[in-house]
Amino acid sequence: MGIKERHERDREAVSRAILDAARELFVAEGFQNVSIRKIAERIEYSPAAIYGYFPSKDDIFFALAEEGFRLLGDPAAVRQDPQLQHAPPIERIRAVFWRFYEFSREQPQYFALMFVDRSVPRISREYERFAFARDLKQHIVEELRACIAAGELPATLDPFVAMRALTAGLLGVAVLRLSERLAPGENSDLLASDVLNLTLAGLRAGVTLQSPARVDCPLDIPAPIADAQAS
Amino acid sequence: MGIKERHERDREAVSRAILDAARELFVAEGFQNVSIRKIAERIEYSPAAIYGYFPSKDDIFFALAEEGFRLLGDPAAVRQDPQLQHAPPIERIRAVFWRFYEFSREQPQYFALMFVDRSVPRISREYERFAFARDLKQHIVEELRACIAAGELPATLDPFVAMRALTAGLLGVAVLRLSERLAPGENSDLLASDVLNLTLAGLRAGVTLQSPARVDCPLDIPAPIADAQAS
DNA sequence: TAATATTATGAACAGTGTTCACATATTAAG
DNA sequence: CTTAATATGTGAACACTGTTCATAATATTA
Numbered sequence: 001m002g003i004k005e006r007h008e009r010d011r012e013a014v015s016r017a018i019l020d021a022a023r024e025l026f027v028a029e030g031f032q033n034v035s036i037r038k039i040a041e042r043i044e045y046s047p048a049a050i051y052g053y054f055p056s057k058d059d060i061f062f063a064l065a066e067e068g069f070r071l072l073g074d075p076a077a078v079r080q081d082p083q084l085q086h087a088p089p090i091e092r093i094r095a096v097f098w099r100f101y102e103f104s105r106e107q108p109q110y111f112a113l114m115f116v117d118r119s120v121p122r123i124s125r126e127y128e129r130f131a132f133a134r135d136l137k138q139h140i141v142e143e144l145r146a147c148i149a150a151g152e153l154p155a156t157l158d159p160f161v162a163m164r165a166l167t168a169g170l171l172g173v174a175v176l177r178l179s180e181r182l183a184p185g186e187n188s189d190l191l192a193s194d195v196l197n198l199t200l201a202g203l204r205a206g207v208t209l210q211s212p213a214r215v216d217c218p219l220d221i222p223a224p225i226a227d228a229q230a231s
Numbered sequence: 232m233g234i235k236e237r238h239e240r241d242r243e244a245v246s247r248a249i250l251d252a253a254r255e256l257f258v259a260e261g262f263q264n265v266s267i268r269k270i271a272e273r274i275e276y277s278p279a280a281i282y283g284y285f286p287s288k289d290d291i292f293f294a295l296a297e298e299g300f301r302l303l304g305d306p307a308a309v310r311q312d313p314q315l316q317h318a319p320p321i322e323r324i325r326a327v328f329w330r331f332y333e334f335s336r337e338q339p340q341y342f343a344l345m346f347v348d349r350s351v352p353r354i355s356r357e358y359e360r361f362a363f364a365r366d367l368k369q370h371i372v373e374e375l376r377a378c379i380a381a382g383e384l385p386a387t388l389d390p391f392v393a394m395r396a397l398t399a400g401l402l403g404v405a406v407l408r409l410s411e412r413l414a415p416g417e418n419s420d421l422l423a424s425d426v427l428n429l430t431l432a433g434l435r436a437g438v439t440l441q442s443p444a445r446v447d448c449p450l451d452i453p454a455p456i457a458d459a460q461a462s
Numbered sequence: 463t464a465a466t467a468t469t470a471t472g473a474a475c476a477g478t479g480t481t482c483a484c485a486t487a488t489t490a491a492g
Numbered sequence: 493c494t495t496a497a498t499a500t501g502t503g504a505a506c507a508c509t510g511t512t513c514a515t516a517a518t519a520t521t522a
Contacts, residue, residue, distance in 0.1 A: 007468085030350065035509060036509085037510090045471095046470060046472075047471095047510085048513085049469080057510065057511090115410065116347065116349065119263040119350050124411065168403030168422065175346070175403070176398070176399060194396060199429055201436040202429035209425045242500095276502095278480085278502095280502075283501075287480080
């Protein structure tokens with residue numbers, strides 16, 4: 001009996017239509033400015049119908065954020081890029097973080113939703129769901145560990161701190177770009193490249209860092225409980 | 232006749248009450264979650280009354296952003312800090328950017344409104360009004376120029392690029408903190424300090440940078456016309 | 463064909479930013 | 493002191509928002 005299967009396919013199709021419409025509208029108009037009614041109109045359903053597929057507008061965001069992490073998630077693919085397979089580990093680090101920055105260009109709204117926007121439901125609410133995203137961070141730490149093992153970064157360096165520093169730098173450039181704080185002539189790509197090289201040079205220089213290593217929970221997303229700075 | 236003066240004082244008092252209420256509510260609940268009605272209720276006025284003082288909710292934000300820039304604006308004061316008066320120029324750079332980061336801690340909502348949030352009216356809409364904020368950036372560039380002149384940074388370094396790199400790094404840390412992307416045990420202060428030292432070390436290392444110098448319009452806020460990524 | 467489970471809908475609720483005619487003071491002029 | 497003029501605050505309303513729910517329509521099963 002393929003009827004139940006077809007039912008599930010139909011549901012999946014509508015669900016996809018909702019997500020596609022929501023994504024397109026978010027990319028075009030920003031999360032805050034997209035209403036359930038607009039999404040409903042786009043897919044020619046009633047606003048209430050959407051609530052048969054997603055319990056809330058927040059949940060539509062979570063579904064899209066998951067897609068976003070999987071889109072970005074191919075730094076794992078970068079890791080297996082044949083061209084980079086036998087490149088120096090430091091080049092792979094460069095590639096991974098460059099991809100992080102490029103993602104902020106290619107998918108600015110995804111990036112903003114995932115890493116910047118504060119008026120968006122906190123991903124930490126869905127702790128389990130985004131476990132795979134935490135694993136990505138762990139991979140990067142391993143790559144950095146490889147750099148240290150290969151002697152391309154000082155042995156005294158904490159790979160977790162290095163990951164944070166690189167993330168912070170490129171995130172900063174991305175935010176400057178996304179929040180339109182760069183002067184008209186400024187090239188954010190060049191700035192991102194400079195920040196990447198600058199931070200790597202700083203890491204190589206072996207300055208004494210203060211941040212303690214974090215072996216446990218070395219990930220972006222905090223534990224699910226706290227919500228101190230509630231909105 | 233002090234009657235007109237008293238009138239102006241009265242208006243100023245109500246205006247201040249609105250801003251104070253708005254600021255407190257923004258700090259407590261976030262810009263997006265504060266309604267004109269909530270502000271009105273707080274000051275025991277009708278919602279419509281507020282529109283006699285500010286033409287829109289956006290304009291309340293602009294007024295607060297201006298306050299925020301003036302609060303932060305004391306890196307100019309840092310510049311004249313007697314303790315730093317005869318300190319090496321590089322230490323004054325450190326102080327200025329550390330203050331930038333500290334501001335993100337002490338006034339997280341101000342900081343978010345001014346530098347991060349994208350669901351807030353673009354400051355570039357009020358180009359003239361925030362000219363003084365652009366001057367602050369110029370001061371920092373001058374400080375960096377002094378570092379180069381003093382031989383504490385390479386002569387090949389473009390001070391404007393250096394400013395951007397330092398801004399990006401600390402902005403990144405601030406965003407990591409504000410968007411709650413740090414693991415529970417992570418200390419963002421230490422990370423900020425590390426990023427600051429790391430970037431300075433990178434700058435000292437004299438890596439070849441690509442970003443071209445920008446003598447004209449070397450400021451955060453773009454020209455007032457463009458609004459391509461409209462919401 | 464009749465009963466049953468899904469699914470979509472219109473209407474409504476409580477909230478939002480904003481506008482506007484109207485009432486209400488407060489000041490200036492006669 | 494009374495009257496005209498000028499601000500200033502208000503309630504009601506408009507067009508939105510996210511969300512809920514009883515009802516209607518549909519498709520599947522018996």
